[in-house]
Amino acid sequence: MKSEPDVFGIADLERDRVTIWDGVRNYQARNFLKSMEVGDLAFFYHSNTSPPGIVGLMQIIEAQVVDPSQFDLDGEYYDPKSTIIAPRWHTVKIEFVRTFNSQIALATLRDRFTSEELLAVKQGNRLSVMPILDRVAEQILQMAENLTPIN
């Protein structure tokens, strides 16, 4: 799951511990959010930063959450086509698990995985929520273990 650190980064999640992942306004990304279940783990990815990459881990603690921002008239995620009876945007509530000692850069992920193995590595991919194979996720977690801490 991607977020720009300037907007909401892993440090913000570590501080808040729990958050609703609101503001996703892409149908494909929303469908992936809808498929998530309580207990699922997700990587936190920093986009639009240098270098971009995976910075930590979080856990889904509530599924099928109606995104409240779609009803916020003054917010940037307001959707006039959404109604309380038929909301268009669902998301998840997540909890901070941990920040990696050092981030796993996109370049490293590209070195290690093909775009078939890891969708996030595919050039031109703009999806902010993407599925990941268990096997690949385990390898990434292993990579995180082996990272040397930054001071």
Add this chain to the structure above:
DNA sequence: GCCAACGTTGGC
């Protein structure tokens, strides 16, 4: 800041 890739909008 540039720009390729992609999604959305809207005229027809």
Add this chain to the structure above:
DNA sequence: GCCAACGTTGGC
């Protein structure tokens, strides 16, 4: 329903 124009994302 097609597709050109436009807006956005996000790596570099």
